[in-house]
Amino acid sequence: MLISQNFIEDIWISVARVWAAFLLSAVMAIPIGIWMSSYRIVGMLTEPIVDFIRYLPVPALVPLLIIWFGIGESSKIAVLWMGTFFQLVLLIGDDTKRVPPEFVETGFTLGAKPRQITWHIAYRSMLPNIVDNLRITLGWCWTYIIIAEIVAANAGIGHAIWAARRFVKTPEVMAGILTVGIIGLVTDQVIRLAHRRYFRYL
């Protein structure tokens, strides 16, 4: 089964969905998380909302998201996004709060504007933590994609697992699960390696 053309396609489809949703989440959560922590008022207004949504069980939202987004690609992206964006925003917000205030003040006294302080100093200072958080978030994406694909999909690893279950093809179910594990392990190691090389100063 592992070499079957269909299953290779399923893998690619799942990987593509995971990365699309993950990147969307990250690109939105990084600036918004920094923004929320940089201004007390923004944080006070948004944190309760984010906290509330964060605790909603993502699987319970799947039916709703299918109603809203249909059974195409957008509903899968929406499930993954719901599951990661709000968590990530809070993690990034916490990282922002840990930027030493002296770094920010140093920036001002060297003539940096607030936007430059955000991107040249605060963001750069927390980047190793951001990458760690992204690595963990990427793992959650794999949990949610399987759920989304089991509920409504014509392709993807989750769909393959579910289809195999219908005919009690236990080995194929196991193969699907193992594939997710292997993909997770490899990506994790690659990111860790990049972390070590890029943040050599740590």
Next chain:
Amino acid sequence: MSYEGPFLRLRQISKTFAAEPGKASSTHVIDSVSMDIEAGEFVVFLGPSGCGKTTLMRIVGGLEVPTDGETLLAGQKITGPDRRKGMVFQAYTSFPWLTVIENIRFGTKYRNDISNAEKQQVADYYLELVGLTDFANYYVNRISGGMRQRVAIARTLAANPEILLMDEPFGALDAQTREFLQSQLLEINTTERKTTIFVTHDVEEAVVLADRIFMFSARPATIIDEIVVSKHISGERNIATKETEPFFHLRNHVRDLMRAEATRTQELTEHQIMHSG
């Protein structure tokens, strides 16, 4: 730019921090402090720990807003922090993701008065001035605390501020390193002649570095004495000045003043405790 009056003027600065959750009342930290500082002067703020001298310096740096009074730098009112007021902190502020030379180069990043080629020259110049040429490509958490403070000083000077503000920059260092950095700062000061405010609670450090010392009382800070060091110790200053007769005399005098202030505050606190209990 022409202006009337001294280079830096503090007019009746007062500062009260509002009450915060967990703290019962507001804190009055500075009480109506005025002073004039001339261009090129090296001024030391000396006072007991937690007396408000750092807050006063942060007001000059634009990082803190006074509750009352105003600060004028070259005739212009100080309203916020910018490149004109360079600051060196007690905490290590050199950026860990940059090497020594990149950190110093960062000081020129937001200058638009010089070209990129000149920025590199400026960075190289200050790298050499603080004696870190051999460590140019080291990340800053691979070097010692004393070296990190030298990086911070070089970075601040590379930004070419009009006034240099130093908040107990050697406070976290051991005695030997501290003395070495004092001598290096004296050398830098001879070549740069940058108007400087240096905050410390170390009498010896104050006397060896300063042209003029402002002594502060315990909180709320007021000026209890002003000592023109150059009146007592003449000639060029270096670390060997610490071994001279005039230095001993002045250091002992200043130490006595500090002790008297400490005793006064201690008695005052005991008095307050007795009467509040």
